[in-house]
Amino acid sequence: MQCPSCHSEKVIKNGRIHNHTPKFACKACGRQFVENPQNRISEDKKALIDKLLLERISRAGIARVVGVSERWLQSYVNQKYKETPRKVQVKKPKASA
Ligand SMILES: [Zn+2]
Numbered sequence: 001m002q003c004p005s006c007h008s009e010k011v012i013k014n015g016r017i018h019n020h021t022p023k024f025a026c027k028a029c030g031r032q033f034v035e036n037p038q039n040r041i042s043e044d045k046k047a048l049i050d051k052l053l054l055e056r057i058s059r060a061g062i063a064r065v066v067g068v069s070e071r072w073l074q075s076y077v078n079q080k081y082k083e084t085p086r087k088v089q090v091k092k093p094k095a096s097a
Contacts, residue, residue, distance in 0.1 A: 005031045041068060041076075049076065 001011045001024065008028035015023050017034060025032045045066055052062045059077070063070040 001035070003028060003031055004033055005029050041072070046076070049073070050080075053077065 002009055003011055003026035006026065006029045008026055010027040011024050012027060013022060014025035014032060017023050021034045023032060023034050045068070049062060049066055049068070052065065057065075059073050060070055063073045066073075068076075
């Protein structure tokens with residue numbers, strides 16, 4: 001384990017963040033960080049992703065725009081669908097023509 005700022009190995013465990021990811025602190029420069037920065041997607045970003053998911057934009061496009069990895073986005077979407085039972089009712093337009 002190395003500090004991402006100064007690359008010192010004088011790193012200590014410093015509790016956990018909200019999603020139980022261990023948090024570390026560098027004794028050399030005082031920087032605090034988590035091991036996997038992928039987990040640090042802000043709630044703002046998630047809200048934006050939620051909006052973009054409603055548009056007809058490919059997941060790859062969303063990932064590029066928001067600045068997350070496609071892999072992360074995929075797992076985020078999977079998790080979301082698991083949490084939210086599908087309540088969306090698709091109203092079929094009345095047959096015309
Ligand atoms: Zn450091």
